[in-house]
Amino acid sequence: MSQQVSAAPESKPAPPPERPATAADAEPLRPDGAFMRQVERDTGISIGACYGCKKCSNGCPVTFAMDLHPYQVVRLAQFGLVESLRASSTIWVCASCQTCLTRCPNEVDLPRLMDYLKQTVAQGQVPAAEEKTLVFHRAFLGEVAKRGRVFEGGMMARYLLKTGGAFGPEAMANAKLGLAMFKRGRLKLLPHRTRDRRWLKAVFKAKEAGS
């Protein structure tokens, strides 16, 4: 018997096949409730009230474009896995349609949680997973900060300059659409603004919203 074993090394049991790493191979998860408590303090959103029924995610119209489903956002927030949340595209893909909040049996304000997470990314050093969406929001707010109202022409100019220039294919498609709208009297050439603008500086003092 021993001869047989030594003479046929190729009949040794094969090593276990390579398999993709799973969550079980990673460092054990150590839930940290500090983030959840901080969000609750800052916003009043009761993340801890979620019991995982997933109504938010079943009703969400944009899960097809998300890397985390809405219930997963709440779950990760409960665990304190903030970096995964900040790196996700979901927080930018959320359209704030309010379906999740409307249907949540515990009134967990998911759209507001998405906003809170977007704000921590916008104010921090981590790049946004959906950079163009962030640029769009900044272009829009830049118009508001300057005039108190939004001038589409100025907003588009800001947006295009920060996303591949004014002559890329996307910009050309937008220019074609813009011309068609202009012909129909739907684009103004001159910006409009609020008469009183003293308040704008106080409201936008903390940030260079247009940058």
Next chain:
Amino acid sequence: MRQVGYYPGCSLTSTAIDYHESIMGVAELLDIELAEVDDWNCCGATAAHSLDHAAALNLGARNLALAARGPQPVVVPCALCFNRLKTTQHELASDTSGVVAEIAALGGDYAGAHVVELNRFLTSEGIIAEARSKAVASLAGLKPVCYYGCQGQRPPKITGHPAPENPTGIDRLLSALGAEVIDWPYKTDCCGASHSLARADIVHHLVARLYQEALDRGANCIVTGCQMCQANLDLYQQEIAGQMGRAVNLPIFYFTELMGLALGHRQTERWLARHMVDPLPLARSVKTA
């Protein structure tokens, strides 16, 4: 003549000028004077609540304080402006400490503004009855699905909407004016809203579903009360139809334009000529009673 406040919002001064003009026209026919909120500012839209909560709160607070000074209620055509005003009002009811001094100086009567979405204001039983009595044409032949979008209904705790999953105001109005309104399950599904620039693919996917369902149910137009919905459904229709591999050709009306049509406003065709998908052939098929 009855006077009410009016908060147009930024898009109704330019890209949705057709909506604004039709609102003015219909108000005139209904003897309603719309008093624009003096020196109103942008509501901040998705950008402000996404990136800067303090700015969103203050933009809303200033609008509310100004709106409270004029006639009530204050009607708001844009669903997002409406939602931002109501959300801010809700937040300010419990805490006004975030309002900057320059805006607090306006008097701080944030609860004094009675904010109502235009499509709910114009679809009260009284106004429907009045519109019906003043109609000079029937909308027979029009087979619309009514599309309400998101922000006017949700969340009901903020909007006060009695039927957030199945609003019926525009359906009832258009039925009263003779249209053959078609029921459908996508009344309050999202169009993708402000994703149209940075993530057009999301808007195209959502809007394609709406076209598909509207066509499958035999609709020949879609009627909305939200200018973001109108834009997303009207501006890219040819492109999205190409992706779907299906002829769409669905005019996207504002409900106020159809009121103008039924009530015989002389400028109705001027409003409609501003659309991308030409609604004039269908509109001209409406017969004078």
